[in-house]
Amino acid sequence: MLHHDALLPSACRVSMRCLSTVTRWLAAGLLLIGSAARAAEPGTADPMTERLAACAACHGSEGRTVGDTYYPSIAGKPARYLYAQLVNFRDGRRQHTIMAAMLANLSDRYLGEIATFYARQPHAAQPVFDGATAEQLATGERLTRQGDPARKIPPCQACHGEALTGVEPAIPGLRGLPVRYLDAQISAWKQGARRATAPDCMGQIAKALTGAEITAISAWLASQPYAPDARPATSLPAPLPLDCGGVLP
Template sequence: MLPDTLEQRIKACTACHAGKERSDAFFPRIAGKPAGYLYNQLLNFRDGRRQYPLMTYMVEHLPDAYLREIAAYFSQQHPPAAPARPSAAAAAVLERGRSLVTLGDPAKKVPACIACHGEQLSGLAPAIPGLLGLPRDYINAQFGAWKNQVRQAHTPDCMAEVASRLSDADIAAVSSWLGTQVAPPGARPATTITRPLPLKCGGVPE
C-alpha cells in the first residue's frame, strides 16, 4: 500500500515539474515560487482563467484547501538553480531586454519588471513570482497568452495590461535576456515591499 503522504499524492505534479526543475516551454519551474502565487495559478487553471487541458484535468475537482496545501509545499522547495542558457540573440536585442527588465519604458507606460518581481527577480511574497529559471520559450508563450487573452487573472489583470503595451520585438528581447539569467544562490522571494507597486494586480492582496 502506498503511503498517504503529500509527497506521494503530488507525484502527478512532479511527473512534469520534475524534482530538478529544469523548466521548459511547457512545464515551468514552480519550486520556491510564493505560495499565494502558486495557489492563484491553481485556481486559475481550475476556474478557466488559464488554459492547459492537462492542468485543468488535474485540479478541476480539487477543493481550495488542498490547492493551498499543494502551493505551500512547492513554495518551500528550493532545488539548485539551473545553469545559464546561452542566447543566439544579437547584443542589441539582449540590451533592450535588460533595459525593459531593469528600467522599463516610460514612453510605453511599461514599468520595469524588477518594480514588481523584485530587484533580484526572485519574486515578492505572497503573490508575485520570480522570473529567473524560466526559459525563453516559456516566457514568450505566456506573453502571447496574455496578449491573446488566453491567459487571464483576477481583475485588474496587470500582466495583460503590460503585455498589450509591448511589441513582439520587445517581448522577444525580454524573454531572450531573462532566459540567460540565473538566480543567485539562496535567492528567495522578498517579504517586504520597498516601494509601491506600479500597477494594481487582482492577484496581489492590498
C-alpha cells in the same frame, strides 16, 4: 484598488466570511505540512511527494525542472502566487487542458496545501540561456530595468523585486524559468489567453509590448543566473505602479 476576491474560488464570492479563505487554507497547509514533517521519521519521504507524483511528470520531482524543457520550475515560488495559478487553471483564467482536468475537482484547501508544499521546496540552479542576440539582450535589459515610461510600461523590478526573484506572498520571480515558457506566458497575456483577476496588470503591460520585445525580455531574463539560495523578497520597496487584482494586500 485591490480586489480581495482575486484569489478566491467562485464558491466563496457569495460570502464575506470567505474573504480570508486563502490565508486560512495556506496557514492550515503550512501547519499540516509542518506537523507532518515533524511526525515523519528521518528518511521517510513527505507523503505529499507521493500524492503529487502526477505533478512531477512535468514539473519534476518536488517541483524542480532543470534544463531544456517548457515546463516551469515551481519549487520555491511564493505560496500565494502558486495558489492563485492553481485556481486560475481550474477556473479557466489560464488555459492548459491537462492542468484544468487535473485540478477540476480539487478543493481550495487541497490546492492551498499543494501551493504551500511547492513553495517550501528549494529550487535548483538553472543553466543560463545562451541563444540570445546582443540586440535582444540590450532591448530586454533596458525594458526589464527601466521599462518605457512614455508607453506606461513599468520596469519588471517594480513588481517582481529588485533581484527579480519575486516578492512574498503573491508575486512570482522571473529567474530560473525556461525561455520558451517566459515567451509563451507573456505572449499569452498579450493575446488574452492568460489572465489574472481584474484589474489584470500583466495583461495591460503585455498588450503594450511588441512580439519582438517580448522575445527580447524573455531572452534576457533567461540569460540571467539564478543562484540556488535566491529567495523571493519579503516586501516591495515601493507601492505597485499598477493596480493588480492577482495580488492581495
